Amino acid sequence: MKKAENIIVGISIGDLNGIGSEVILKTFEDTRMLEFCTPVIFANVKILSFIKKNLNSEAALHGIDRIDQLVKGKINVLNVWKEGVDINFGQNDDVVGKYAIKSFVAATAALKEGLVDVLVTAPINKYNIQSEDFKFPGHTDYLDQELEGNALxxxxxxxxxxxxxxxxxxxxxxxxxxxxxxxxxxxxxxxxxxxxxxxxxxxxxxxxxxxxxxxxxxxxxxxxxxxxxxxxxxxxxxxxxxxxxxxxxxxxxxxxxxxxxxxxxxxxxxxxxxxxxxxxxxxxxYTAGLNKIRTSPDHGTAYEIAGKGIADFNSFKEAVYLAIDIYNSRNEYEVLVKNPLKTKEKQL
CATH class of the missing domain: 3.40.718.10 (Isopropylmalate Dehydrogenase)
Structure with a gap:
């Protein structure tokens, strides 16, 4: 079983004009979080640095171009794209929606391939994500298609x-x-x-x-x-x-x-x-019923408070904790199912 800091948490950035980036940064500003996992944010380090500066965040970002470059104990930002994106907090923007999906699709692919252990998704806008390439109502329906099982x-x-x-x-x-x-x-x-x-x-x-x-x-x-x-x-x-x-x-x-x-x-x-x-x-x-683990906060993009630095990050932090807890529970369950007698002897 992996040690805590070796659990790799993939994070999709969500709508860049919403509060997703803020709740992610606030969650990992507390360096104690890095004792529980190694985060990899699927986005662009320059854009996230711009948002960080706007919010006066103290989160220390580490940009990488490949996931095998991640560093434990750092907030890794995987550059899914290189070009700049105009950020206008609180605005519904179809271009921003496309980058939200770029992040999500890349993070899901990494989850499928076992390059990250769990996935935590920041909020998206269900209207501006629609395109010829992505015709799903939201995260869950896409995950249901891409991963084994029945999403719930x-x-x-x-x-x-x-x-x-x-x-x-x-x-x-x-x-x-x-x-x-x-x-x-x-x-x-x-x-x-x-x-x-x-x-x-x-x-x-x-x-x-x-x-x-x-x-x-x-x-x-x-x-x-x-x-x-x-x-x-x-x-x-x-x-x-x-x-x-x-x-x-x-x-x-x-x-x-x-x-x-x-x-x-x-x-x-x-x-x-x-x-x-x-x-x-x-x-x-939590998206139950799949062969991989995905959680998200229970709120949306909250455009009305985006960029103001006042978003409550508790739900996102709890989403990270829950993903890690479920990852550990599943590992323990697999051991129990495969070796019930051995597990019982260990408990005795």
Missing amino acids: MFMIQDNLRVGLLTDHIPVTDVAKHLTEKLIIQKIETINKSLKQDFNITKPKIAVLGLNPHAGDNGVIGNEEEKIIRPTIKKLFDKGIFAFGPYSADGFFGSGQYEKYDAVIASYHDQGLIPFKTLSFGAGVN
Whole structure:
């Protein structure tokens, strides 16, 4: 198993006109972070130095042209491009969007090739990243294509873990996407993630209903009775401890979520509104279900405060910590699965 400082954290720069660069620099200004990992920022050292100067950051950047030139104990910046880019904080800019994707695609390639151990992505603007070469709604959909497995949006803050059956689709389309196949796939993905990524031996998963009051036994919609409840029973009979469907309106406010290792919501806002309310800016977006590890902060580009030096970097820092923790957990899980008797003897 790698020592802490040998864990290489690849970082995509995100939208250069947003707060991504600021939260990255603030995270690694604290040199103690370099005891936990070796960061490699996929960007351009001259541009990041310009942003650093604008923010009066004390982060010491080390520019490299190849990833094998990285230095432990340094904030490495891999030059993905050489040319200059005009930075206008707070502005939506299609050119800047193209560089955000250049960074992300290069970082993903390095992750696939094992040149970095984990990937942490700074926020992008979903509108200015679109092009003939990149036609994805965001990071997760591209990673789902490039990496093995089935991507699932999993929001994490300590013991609060919220997954989604459907994510970036219109609310009007949610019901028709809720099939038995999808529900089984997503719950199995969460169950596996809880075991291998969070060291939970027998996970308990709560499933929220789609309709108000979880359908009230078919009075307010029938998706719960026709699809969700029978699928949960099928999974339970297979040995996956899934429970529900529960009425979503009081589930978080009553503290009921604390009885479970994860909660899975039917659609984006059903899960993310309570999550972001409870996580107080320390939440992390983790892409579960893939053969590689990717995390990101739970916020966007925040154009309205970009370049002002006032961005809260806590969520990004937590994203780095979580990526490292999951990397270590997966290594331990692999050892346990491959050598269960040996691991048990070691514990004794």
